[in-house]
Amino acid sequence: MKPRILVVDDEPEAVELVEFNLKQAGYAVNTAADGAEALRKARAQTPDLIVLDVMLPEMDGFEICKTLRLDAATARVPIIMLTAKAAEIDRVLGLELGADDYITKPFSPRELLLRVKKILARSGADEKVEEQLRFGDLLIDLPRHLASWKGRSIDLTATEFKLLTLLAQRAGRVQSRDQLLRDVWEYDSLIDTRTVDTHMRRLREKLGSASKHLDTVRGVGYRFVE
Amino acid sequence: MKPRILVVDDEPEAVELVEFNLKQAGYAVNTAADGAEALRKARAQTPDLIVLDVMLPEMDGFEICKTLRLDAATARVPIIMLTAKAAEIDRVLGLELGADDYITKPFSPRELLLRVKKILARSGADEKVEEQLRFGDLLIDLPRHLASWKGRSIDLTATEFKLLTLLAQRAGRVQSRDQLLRDVWEYDSLIDTRTVDTHMRRLREKLGSASKHLDTVRGVGYRFVE
DNA sequence: TGCGGCTGTCACCCAATCGTCACAGTGGCG
DNA sequence: CGCCACTGTGACGATTGGGTGACAGCCGCA
Numbered sequence: 001m002k003p004r005i006l007v008v009d010d011e012p013e014a015v016e017l018v019e020f021n022l023k024q025a026g027y028a029v030n031t032a033a034d035g036a037e038a039l040r041k042a043r044a045q046t047p048d049l050i051v052l053d054v055m056l057p058e059m060d061g062f063e064i065c066k067t068l069r070l071d072a073a074t075a076r077v078p079i080i081m082l083t084a085k086a087a088e089i090d091r092v093l094g095l096e097l098g099a100d101d102y103i104t105k106p107f108s109p110r111e112l113l114l115r116v117k118k119i120l121a122r123s124g125a126d127e128k129v130e131e132q133l134r135f136g137d138l139l140i141d142l143p144r145h146l147a148s149w150k151g152r153s154i155d156l157t158a159t160e161f162k163l164l165t166l167l168a169q170r171a172g173r174v175q176s177r178d179q180l181l182r183d184v185w186e187y188d189s190l191i192d193t194r195t196v197d198t199h200m201r202r203l204r205e206k207l208g209s210a211s212k213h214l215d216t217v218r219g220v221g222y223r224f225v226e
Numbered sequence: 227m228k229p230r231i232l233v234v235d236d237e238p239e240a241v242e243l244v245e246f247n248l249k250q251a252g253y254a255v256n257t258a259a260d261g262a263e264a265l266r267k268a269r270a271q272t273p274d275l276i277v278l279d280v281m282l283p284e285m286d287g288f289e290i291c292k293t294l295r296l297d298a299a300t301a302r303v304p305i306i307m308l309t310a311k312a313a314e315i316d317r318v319l320g321l322e323l324g325a326d327d328y329i330t331k332p333f334s335p336r337e338l339l340l341r342v343k344k345i346l347a348r349s350g351a352d353e354k355v356e357e358q359l360r361f362g363d364l365l366i367d368l369p370r371h372l373a374s375w376k377g378r379s380i381d382l383t384a385t386e387f388k389l390l391t392l393l394a395q396r397a398g399r400v401q402s403r404d405q406l407l408r409d410v411w412e413y414d415s416l417i418d419t420r421t422v423d424t425h426m427r428r429l430r431e432k433l434g435s436a437s438k439h440l441d442t443v444r445g446v447g448y449r450f451v452e
Numbered sequence: 453t454g455c456g457g458c459t460g461t462c463a464c465c466c467a468a469t470c471g472t473c474a475c476a477g478t479g480g481c482g
Numbered sequence: 483c484g485c486c487a488c489t490g491t492g493a494c495g496a497t498t499g500g501g502t503g504a505c506a507g508c509c510g511c512a
Contacts, residue, residue: 157459160458174370178344193461197499200501201501202459219499220371384469420472423488423490
């Protein structure tokens with residue numbers, strides 16, 4: 001299921017730009033041009049995220065935001081506000097309104113996507129992460145926390161599983177030891193260790209012939225090859 | 227887009243040194259001599275990174291750091307603190323201030339660059355250079371760390387890959403041996419060696435007919451031609 | 453409290469890789 | 483044509499990076 005996003009702005013061009021980029025990125029997009037329409041659509045089919053312009057005719061973004069928060073159906077939908085004025089930011093993020101993030105106009109599509117992704121990841125709605133990764137005879141089942149090779153399951157520790165998953169999710173791309181330390185170990189490391197190497201060794205041992213997927217790129221890091 | 231870095235220090239010489247080195251490395255640099263100026267500039271045009279001296283007149287680095295964190299526009303900008311005292315380090319990195327890294331004075335330009343690079347890589351602001359470079363049948367894939375010619379992959383060492391990538395990214399422009407030493411080898415030394423030549427040779431050997439892209443410009447350096 | 457599985461670190465080792473040197477080509481210029 | 487400054491080449495130790503085995507601390511669990 002694609003996450004649904006409702007985009008609210010009265011300028012057709014702005015709507016179009018945002019809509020195009022979000023659709024491009026694989027989201028389902030609805031639009032509304034004013035407050036009344038926004039509230040109606042939001043209630044009719046609760047979206048996973050609302051992108052809301054502050055400047056709107058009649059009912060402004062702040063009003064809409066407050067109203068959405070009052071309705072049980074939409075109270076917890078994350079909201080990203082679009083604003084032209086830096087001065088509005090405090091109010092936007094303040095408790096009174098409780099938007100989840102804001103973007104100042106003008107913004108780059110890239111910036112928008114980054115924030116959308118972040119917010120959805122936080123709320124857990126961005127459920128398009130693959131639940132299973134399969135590479136030939138190697139199967140990684142994320143929710144079950146199981147890996148198997150030719151149907152025979154491989155007994156991995158938590159760290160090993162995380163390491164394997166991370167490499168597999170970024171298959172093809174080399175990951176430096178630093179990146180791995182940050183992403184698997186959540187170290188903010190400026191330290192030097194052989195930890196990654198050791199775990200790669202253990203992982204390879206356990207994977208047996210499946211370890212052919214794990215490449216060492218000398219002087220750079222490791223890479224999962226398909 | 228070059229990443230923007232704001233350098234804050236009250237000693238003009240220190241600023242100049244840092245500024246010079248960062249510009250050399252391809253960053254856009256702004257400077258500020260005191261806290262007020264720093265805050266103003268940081269808010270006016272959010273930088274991708276701030277290099278901040280602890281010892282400043284009136285408002286010290288700690289103050290500035292805290293203030294920056296309070297403003298939504300600058301709250302997430304990574305900060306590298308410059309400090310003379312080892313004793314300050316804990317405070318600098320502690321939760322209260324939340325600097326992202328620190329360097330103790332005196333420091334070498336090389337050290338500074340390493341940290342700057344690392345921090346920017348982490349925050350992802352060290353922008354999206356093209357992920358792939360293609361010149362006819364020659365393909366350079368950065369994230370995969372692979373080069374190929376007519377679909378056949380070429381096995382390059384880390385240094386060779388970096389050298390090729392750098393030349394290719396600056397295709398058409400001659401790079402002097404000094405520049406290459408700085409950018410590929412990260413030397414600051416002006417030591418004269420034949421190292422670059424040797425690596426160019428190895429690179430050419432491995433590239434085979436693709437080495438036609440690598441030009442020698444006698445008396446100057448090397449150039450990648452399309 | 454004792455046990456066993458995980459983890460992070462270390463020391464050691466080997467092969468890939470690197471930097472340097474001496475020497476051979478080469479091109480530019482008078 | 484011949485010199486000279488540069489660059490290409492082949493070879494060779496030195497260095498480094500990563501694989502490997504061992505080990506001690508830690509944590510959960512009985």
